Each structure stands twice: as structure tokens, then as C-alpha cells.
Amino acid sequence: MTLVDSAQTIQYVEALLLKMNLNSKVLSVQQCEGGFINYVWRVHLSQTTQFIPSHPSVSTIIIKSSASHLKYQPNVYFSTTRSDFEAQALSYCAELRHTDDRQNKWKFITPVLLFSDEVNHIIIMEDVGECNTNLEEWVKSTSLLKDTNHQLNLTSSLGSEFGPFLAHIHFKSKNDLNRMKLNLDCIEFLKGFAFDPVESLAIEAGVNDHRLAPAVQEQYDTLFGAHVNNGHSHFGFIVGDLWPNSFLMSLHSSNLNSCAIIDWEFSGPGNILTDIGIFLFWIWMLSTHESDTVLSKLYQCLAKSFFASYSSHHTLSDGDLLVIKKHFGIMLFGESQPWIHRWCKESCNAKSTLCSCQVSMRLHATNLLVEENLEKNKPPINFFL
Numbered sequence: 001m002t003l004v005d006s007a008q009t010i011q012y013v014e015a016l017l018l019k020m021n022l023n024s025k026v027l028s029v030q031q032c033e034g035g036f037i038n039y040v041w042r043v044h045l046s047q048t049t050q051f052i053p054s055h056p057s058v059s060t061i062i063i064k065s066s067a068s069h070l071k072y073q074p075n076v077y078f079s080t081t082r083s084d085f086e087a088q089a090l091s092y093c094a095e096l097r098h099t100d101d102r103q104n105k106w107k108f109i110t111p112v113l114l115f116s117d118e119v120n121h122i123i124i125m126e127d128v129g130e131c132n133t134n135l136e137e138w139v140k141s142t143s144l145l146k147d148t149n150h151q152l153n154l155t156s157s158l159g160s161e162f163g164p165f166l167a168h169i170h171f172k173s174k175n176d177l178n179r180m181k182l183n184l185d186c187i188e189f190l191k192g193f194a195f196d197p198v199e200s201l202a203i204e205a206g207v208n209d210h211r212l213a214p215a216v217q218e219q220y221d222t223l224f225g226a227h228v229n230n231g232h233s234h235f236g237f238i239v240g241d242l243w244p245n246s247f248l249m250s251l252h253s254s255n256l257n258s259c260a261i262i263d264w265e266f267s268g269p270g271n272i273l274t275d276i277g278i279f280l281f282w283i284w285m286l287s288t289h290e291s292d293t294v295l296s297k298l299y300q301c302l303a304k305s306f307f308a309s310y311s312s313h314h315t316l317s318d319g320d321l322l323v324i325k326k327h328f329g330i331m332l333f334g335e336s337q338p339w340i341h342r343w344c345k346e347s348c349n350a351k352s353t354l355c356s357c358q359v360s361m362r363l364h365a366t367n368l369l370v371e372e373n374l375e376k377n378k379p380p381i382n383f384f385l
């Protein structure tokens with residue numbers, strides 16, 4: 001979190017609020033880190049303000065502004081319609097309120113949408129927690145708890161309660177999906193960002209496998225193509241970007257832990273295997289790159305408890321497991337891009353060019369994409385199954 005409450009920034013945010021007919025004075029503005037796509041600020045107001053009748057007055061808000069480029073890569077175009085989809089998702093999740101009595105340790109929430117400005121692509125949301133941490137930090141802090149059983153119980157309760165919550169978001173909406181637009185701009189962006197570069201990334205790493213291009217195309221068609229439609233059993237309302245920074249979790253302070261799911265710009269009707277594949281991929285990466293065995297085991301526990309609980313709500317076939325495995329391949333290619341070195345071995349010092357870690361990631365990713373055999377007792381499937 002960076003403090004940016006210069007007089008200029010405060011003036012800018014006050015002008016923004018005024019534009020929306022909100023005559024609120026601003027005490028301070030902080031830039032929220034973690035997002036690479038949008039400009040996000042936490043704003044402390046000088047007095048509590050009620051934005052919508054159904055929500056109590058608040059003294060802090062989150063403002064998200066979507067420009068027509070990426071925050072961290074201003075030369076990359078990205079449609080501003082993503083903020084409309086985020087607004088749609090937040091309103092929709094509020095309708096879907098999850099009421100599962102079996103939930104006993106976790107409360108899953110989504111931020112309440114307080115205001116959306118479709119002309120300026122700005123949304124104002126409830127602040128779901130200034131002191132909260134993302135999923136990666138939460139698992140790390142859990143690994144520091146003294147009692148090993150407590151660590152495992154807490155982590156597996158998160159996974160086994162998040163599974164039904166996600167299935168609820170995915171399928172409760174089935175009858176409403178007709179009236180929702182597909183998030184085509186985000187799908188197009190993902191295609192350009194994650195699918196299209198695969199072949200050239202592979203060639204750059206010396207991989208020349210004729211099966212790769214058709215495998216990538218098939219994976220794209222399965223998740224985003226024309227045959228993802230309302231008749232398909234896996235068609236549901238998806239989050240679209242379920243990585244660790246999309247979770248804002250309370251630390252171990254109370255009996256009821258809360259977990260807010262944020263950043264819904266990639267959401268919309270789609271194939272639910274997208275969410276499952278992205279979520280499990282990130283947990284797998286964190287686990288397999290972790291030298292602390294306790295922590296690594298906690299990630300695996302999270303993945304297994306999540307997958308078991310999700311698939312007890314919605315049956316997943318061997319074919320689905322193969323789609324998930326292939327999505328690991330797509331994502332792994334994405335994480336091997338030249339400017340990402342976070343997965344490099346400690347011994348790697350080639351941090352500016354293509355290094356041997358990235359080459360081996362791309363070889364592995366290729367195998368995940370082209371190999372049609374599904375060995376359930378082997379990685380990555382045995383990581384979560």
C-alpha cells in the first residue's frame with residue numbers, strides 16, 4: 001500500500017466524487033497494490049457517507065478506475081468495458097447471497113457495489129478490509145501457527161468451504177445467464193495475452209512440436225469457443241481470474257474467518273473449468289516452488305480439500321481433469337514470459353534474458369498441453385486429486 005495523499009491526489013479524488021454528485025471530503029488516499037491492471041485507491045472520507053440505502057454509512061471506500069491500458073504496461077491496450085463487467089458481477093453476487101448452513105468456519109463475501117460510472121469507467125466499492133491479506137500471505141501466516149493440526153484443519157476448512165461457495169456462484173446463476181452478456185473483450189484480451197504467444201514462446205525455448213498449436217486451439221475452444229453455451233453442463237457464471245491476489249482474507253483473529261473475493265473484471269458466463277484450472281494452477285505453483293515443506297504441504301491440503309468439495313457438488317470427469325491439466329500448460333507458458341522471474345531457481349542469475357528455468361518451464365508446459373494421457377497418480381493431477 002503506497003500513500004499517495006498529496007493535495008493533488010486528494011483534489012483529484014474529490015473531483016471524481018463530485019462528478020458522481022457525491023459531495024464528500026477526502027482525508028487520505030492510498031494506492032492499493034496487488035493489481036496490475038487497474039488503478040485502485042483506498043479513500044478515507046472525512047465523514048461517514050451512505051452511498052446506497054441498503055448499505056450502512058461508511059468512512060472508507062475503494063475506488064477503481066479502468067483506463068484503456070494496463071496499469072503496469074501502458075503500451076498494452078485493454079478495453080474499459082471490464083469495469084462494467086465487474087459492476088455487473090458485484091451486483092449479481094449480492095443477489096446470489098450464499099446461505100449454506102454447513103459453513104462453519106468461513107464467511108465468503110464479495111464487496112458491495114456502491115456506485116458505478118459507466119461513462120468514466122469508475123466503480124466505488126465497499127472496503128472489505130484494510131488489514132486483510134491475500135491468499136498466499138494467509139497460507140504463510142497459517143504455517144507459522146504453533147499447532148500443526150490446527151494449521152491443517154484451518155487450511156482444509158478453507159478449501160472445503162470455498163469449493164461449495166464457488167460451485168454456488170457457478171451454478172446458482174444458471175437461469176440468469178441468458179440475460180448476461182459474454183465478456184468478449186476480456187476473452188479477446190486473454191487470447192492475446194495467454195494463448196496466442198504460446199507457440200513463439202515454445203520455439204524460443206527450442207521446442208518444435210507440431211501437436212502444440214492444435215492443442216492450444218482446442219484448449220481455447222473448450223474454455224472460450226463457440227461450443228461453450230447454455231446447453232453445456234459446465235456453463236456457469238465464472239470469476240475468470242481466480243489467483244491468490246483475488247482473495248482478501250482476515251488473519252487469525254476471530255472464530256469466524258472471512259474471505260472476500262475481489263477483482264471481477266474477467267467475470268461473466270463461461271466454462272467453469274477456467275476458474276478451477278486457474279485456481280489450482282496457482283496453488284500448485286506456490287506449493288512446488290516452496291522450499292518450506294510445511295508450507296508446501298499446506299498448499300497441497302488447500303488444493304485437495306477444494307477439489308474434493310467442489311467435485312462433490314458438481315461432477316467432474318476424466319475429460320475435465322485433462323482440460324485442467326492442459327490449462328496448467330497454458331498458464332505455465334504465461335508464467336515463463338521473459339519479464340517474469342519469480343519462479344526462477346535461487347541459483348539462476350540470468351534475470352534479464354531467457355534463462356534455463358524459463359526454458360524448462362516451457363518444456364514442461366508443452367508436455368502438459370500435448371500429452372493426452374491422464375495419469376491420476378502423477379503430477380500435476382495427484383497434487384489436487
Ligand SMILES: [Zn+2]
Pocket residue numbers: 341343344345348349350355356357358
Ligand atoms: Zn531463471
